[in-house]
Amino acid sequence: MNKETLIQVHDKVKPYIHRTPVLSSELINEITGCKVFFKCENFQKMGAFKMRGAANAILSLSEEQRNCGVVTHSSGNFAQALSLAATKMNVKAYIVMPKNAPQVKKDAVKNYKGEIIECESNLKAREAAAEKIRIEKNATFIHPSNDDQVILGQGTSAKELLEDYPDLEVIFTPVGGGGLLAGTALSANYFSDKCEVIGAEPENVDDAYRSLKSGKIVFNDNSNTIADGLRTFLGDRNFPIILAHVKTIIRVSEDEIINAMKLIWERMKIVVEPSSAVAFAALLKEKNNFKNKNIGIIISGGNVDLNNLPF
Amino acid sequence: MNKETLIQVHDKVKPYIHRTPVLSSELINEITGCKVFFKCENFQKMGAFKMRGAANAILSLSEEQRNCGVVTHSSGNFAQALSLAATKMNVKAYIVMPKNAPQVKKDAVKNYKGEIIECESNLKAREAAAEKIRIEKNATFIHPSNDDQVILGQGTSAKELLEDYPDLEVIFTPVGGGGLLAGTALSANYFSDKCEVIGAEPENVDDAYRSLKSGKIVFNDNSNTIADGLRTFLGDRNFPIILAHVKTIIRVSEDEIINAMKLIWERMKIVVEPSSAVAFAALLKEKNNFKNKNIGIIISGGNVDLNNLPF
Numbered sequence: 001m002n003k004e005t006l007i008q009v010h011d012k013v014k015p016y017i018h019r020t021p022v023l024s025s026e027l028i029n030e031i032t033g034c035k036v037f038f039k040c041e042n043f044q045k046m047g048a049f050k051m052r053g054a055a056n057a058i059l060s061l062s063e064e065q066r067n068c069g070v071v072t073h074s075s076g077n078f079a080q081a082l083s084l085a086a087t088k089m090n091v092k093a094y095i096v097m098p099k100n101a102p103q104v105k106k107d108a109v110k111n112y113k114g115e116i117i118e119c120e121s122n123l124k125a126r127e128a129a130a131e132k133i134r135i136e137k138n139a140t141f142i143h144p145s146n147d148d149q150v151i152l153g154q155g156t157s158a159k160e161l162l163e164d165y166p167d168l169e170v171i172f173t174p175v176g177g178g179g180l181l182a183g184t185a186l187s188a189n190y191f192s193d194k195c196e197v198i199g200a201e202p203e204n205v206d207d208a209y210r211s212l213k214s215g216k217i218v219f220n221d222n223s224n225t226i227a228d229g230l231r232t233f234l235g236d237r238n239f240p241i242i243l244a245h246v247k248t249i250i251r252v253s254e255d256e257i258i259n260a261m262k263l264i265w266e267r268m269k270i271v272v273e274p275s276s277a278v279a280f281a282a283l284l285k286e287k288n289n290f291k292n293k294n295i296g297i298i299i300s301g302g303n304v305d306l307n308n309l310p311f
Numbered sequence: 312m313n314k315e316t317l318i319q320v321h322d323k324v325k326p327y328i329h330r331t332p333v334l335s336s337e338l339i340n341e342i343t344g345c346k347v348f349f350k351c352e353n354f355q356k357m358g359a360f361k362m363r364g365a366a367n368a369i370l371s372l373s374e375e376q377r378n379c380g381v382v383t384h385s386s387g388n389f390a391q392a393l394s395l396a397a398t399k400m401n402v403k404a405y406i407v408m409p410k411n412a413p414q415v416k417k418d419a420v421k422n423y424k425g426e427i428i429e430c431e432s433n434l435k436a437r438e439a440a441a442e443k444i445r446i447e448k449n450a451t452f453i454h455p456s457n458d459d460q461v462i463l464g465q466g467t468s469a470k471e472l473l474e475d476y477p478d479l480e481v482i483f484t485p486v487g488g489g490g491l492l493a494g495t496a497l498s499a500n501y502f503s504d505k506c507e508v509i510g511a512e513p514e515n516v517d518d519a520y521r522s523l524k525s526g527k528i529v530f531n532d533n534s535n536t537i538a539d540g541l542r543t544f545l546g547d548r549n550f551p552i553i554l555a556h557v558k559t560i561i562r563v564s565e566d567e568i569i570n571a572m573k574l575i576w577e578r579m580k581i582v583v584e585p586s587s588a589v590a591f592a593a594l595l596k597e598k599n600n601f602k603n604k605n606i607g608i609i610i611s612g613g614n615v616d617l618n619n620l621p622f
């Protein structure tokens with residue numbers, strides 16, 4: 001991976017993604033005491049940055065591989081992203097999802113023409129089901145976050161943001177599986193000589209914070225957070241990048257996440273999911289350390305169940 | 312009022328307003344069977360198109376008038392708009408609001424430094440309280456919708472939309488007090504040779520529909536709609552414009568409003584208020600009459616109480 005690779009990846013995925021807008025708000029600048037630029041991946045195709053990584057992962061396959069299809073296990077945005085990206089490229093996508101995944105998420109995958117394979121609701125069952133499909137169909141397994149091509153794809157969001165605002169001094173991203181944080185760190189490293197990248201994580205699932213501190217990947221005992229996109233953990237492809245380029249992960253409480261989410265909805269008039277609010281909550285929490293700085297925040301997505309809001 | 316006046320009004324208000332973005336969605340185009348362009352006044356300063364008319368009304372006053380301040384009666388977006396526009400121009404704004412107006416709306420006015428005068432919750436009491444202030448303070452009364460300068464100001468939104476998308480064949484706006492519909496009709500008339508303007512109104516408060524049909528202003532027996540911005544009625548300044556330029560007002564049910572609102576939130580990832588959803592609901596309801604057309608929809612605002620959503 002180097003700067004040239006990321007430039008090529010961006011050129012390659014451009015036909016499959018939106019160049020998302022960057023929004024700001026006078027009132028939010030007043031509240032935080034800095035200049036905040038929100039990169040709105042909630043306006044991305046299928047409603048989240050995951051489209052970037054999924055598109056790049058499929059584009060990186062050989063024609064033979066594409067003919068056999070792709071498989072992943074995800075009940076979240078990556079399931080939708082891989083389904084949509086595959087459909088747009090005439091590739092078959094097999095999506096392993098736990099039986100008890102919300103119907104709204106299953107419907108979204110079906111809507112994008114992904115084929116759902118149901119399994120029990122635990123990681124072993126998911127991995128086994130995906131492995132079965134991989135062998136049976138000769139499909140290529142694509143991990144939602146721990147995959148070089150996915151990481152590079154996710155990095156294109158920060159690349160666009162830095163093209164639009166080259167003076168950014170810090171970019172905040174949420175950290176769950178680590179693909180977005182690692183990709184953003186690469187972009188900041190390649191396309192800015194001063195921009196730091198900070199991860200933001202719910203206190204309740206602070207595996208990335210503890211992993212960064214201890215230098216080895218650790219896990220969570222529970223998955224008890226409203227930020228459902230951030231319940232996963234780091235992997236051996238993205239962790240070394242994070243270790244090399246990220247110095248700080250800020251942890252926020254569930255109340256801080258909900259308050260930040262509400263503030264964005266009320267003041268920015270955009271629908272963002274709790275995981276996105278985590279990054280803004282981290283800035284709000286430590287705003288005194290960022291006075292007058294130019295701050296980018298990656299709004300990771302906007303897929304929420306409107307019938308099940310926290311306010 | 313003529314084309315030149317509206318161009319001058321737009322130039323005059325530009326420093327006080329955002330040029331709001333225009334968004335579209337592939338999925339919404341699929342659902343409707345036409346090309347829909349949403350003019351996002353929910354991203355306007357204070358969260359609604361009302362900022363345009365309020366700014367123009369104050370800018371049209373003499374220095375002597377400005378020194379004495381402005382007064383209006385409104386518990387909705389115009390209260391906030393006049394407060395903010397006045398504050399930005401160093402003018403005092405007196406806002407007559409019913410005692411029982413929601414605290415969240417009072418707080419918003421205070422936040423923009425408007426001075427609230429409370430009154431009983433009926434039109435006579437409002438008018439009397441505003442008249443008292445007008446005389447005592449020598450303040451200029453500015454009506455939220457039935458005022459030439461307000462109407463011209465509101466027309467600048469459609470002017471921008473037609474500058475961005477000159478091929479629009481229809482623009483939908485909600486109709487409440489009639490300022491936005493009249494201003495939009497003027498802009499379409501001046502800045503397009505083919506663009507029709509259609510009003511959209513809740514069935515429950517269909518005074519504008521009935522007024523257009525009968526040729527004279529009629530009123531509502533109740534104000535029973537979720538679209539709280541549309542409970543008002545037309546006036547002698549905007550009705551003649553509507554009568555001259557608008558042929559169609561489409562009425563929608565409360566369920567149709569809520570469904571349209573949900574669809575915009577879920578698919579566009581933007582926060583819009585029920586009144587805005589009325590315009591889109593009208594298109595959805597009669598989409599078969601607009602097949603393959605280029606349609607503009609004015610998203611009037613995004614001020615909603617997140618603790619009191621209809622879903």
